[in-house]
Amino acid sequence: MASLSSRISGDGFHFTVSTTIHIPDTLDLTHRTLHVVHDLDPHIYADQYELAQRPGYSSVLWGTTDLEKPVSAVPQNGSVLLLTADTSHVLSGTPVNLTLEVPLHARYGRPVAGADEKDTFYHIHLRRPIGFVAGEIGSAAEMPAALRPYASFHGWPSPPLSLIPDTAPNDPMEVIIPVGVLQHLAWVDVGTAVVMIAMFFYLLHAALRTARRLSVKVKVSTKTE
Structure with a gap:
């Protein structure tokens, strides 16, 4: 069975989320597409032009795309980023690890009312990426609950969809950014x-x-x- 793991590298306003998908048998990808979805907090944004230059996947972004505004000036529902992995180079019938690296950026946060040094930093808790496979052969299955909030987006993969288990679903993913003082x-x-x-x-x-x-x-x- 396929599985995935995710980690954050980098500090401050510029960092990368890397998701590695382990596929024991690439025959499972025959006539199917492999995806990873990032549900981004309004404090976080993805640069579409930067994503377009990344090898290994194509991407679609829904929601807030303005790159210059602070978090106080953008809608608070954030954005959703869908990656579609390029599996054209994968040899059929062999195990493989696919790593999708997503460069992300933090927005300037709201100033805080505090004089202590520890109060001048804001902790952003990222939702863990969700991996899934689309186009599974066989009878249509019920939409996984984790993917239902995104099913109405234009261009979202057609069902049936099956989730890829996360090896550490409860591990926190956190970014710490400096903020101003009121x-x-x-x-x-x-x-x-x-x-x-x-x-x-x-x-x-x-x-x-x-x-x-x-x-x-x-x-x-x-x-x-």
């Missing part, structure tokens, strides 16, 4: 205003200096003629 926001606003005003006067000075230099060149050119 007490610091006033100073950030003041600092931003000072920088903007300074830049305005610098640009004004540069524009006036350039205008005077161009004016002198025009006068010199007129006298020469």
Whole structure:
């Protein structure tokens, strides 16, 4: 029976979730497709352009796709990422391990009201990826409960679908990101205003200096003629 395991590598705002699927007999994949679904918290996003360059799978993303906004400015239902593994290179009738690596990014979190150092970090608990096979030969089976929330998405694989057991379904997957402190926001606003005003006067000075230099060149050119 096939099985999968997942792990996180990397720290901070950029990290990778790797899911390895062990298939004892690749004959089980005949006329079937192999998938992994990631249900992403709103704190986490996947870059579609980055995913398109990854070998080993194709991907479809539903839900929040804006890459620039902080978590406070995006819908709180997150997004769903579906991977379809490329099994064209797999030799029939042999065991194989397929690893699908997904680069993910964390959004800027909401500032917290705390002065302690430990309060300036936010713990994001990721849902574990779900693996499944689509197109199983035989009579139609009931949709697995874990996949029912996604069955209505446009482009979702057609049933019958069968789950791939996770070897460690209860192991936590967690990312820790730094966040701002509410007490610091006033100073950030003041600092931003000072920088903007300074830049305005610098640009004004540069524009006036350039205008005077161009004016002198025009006068010199007129006298020469």
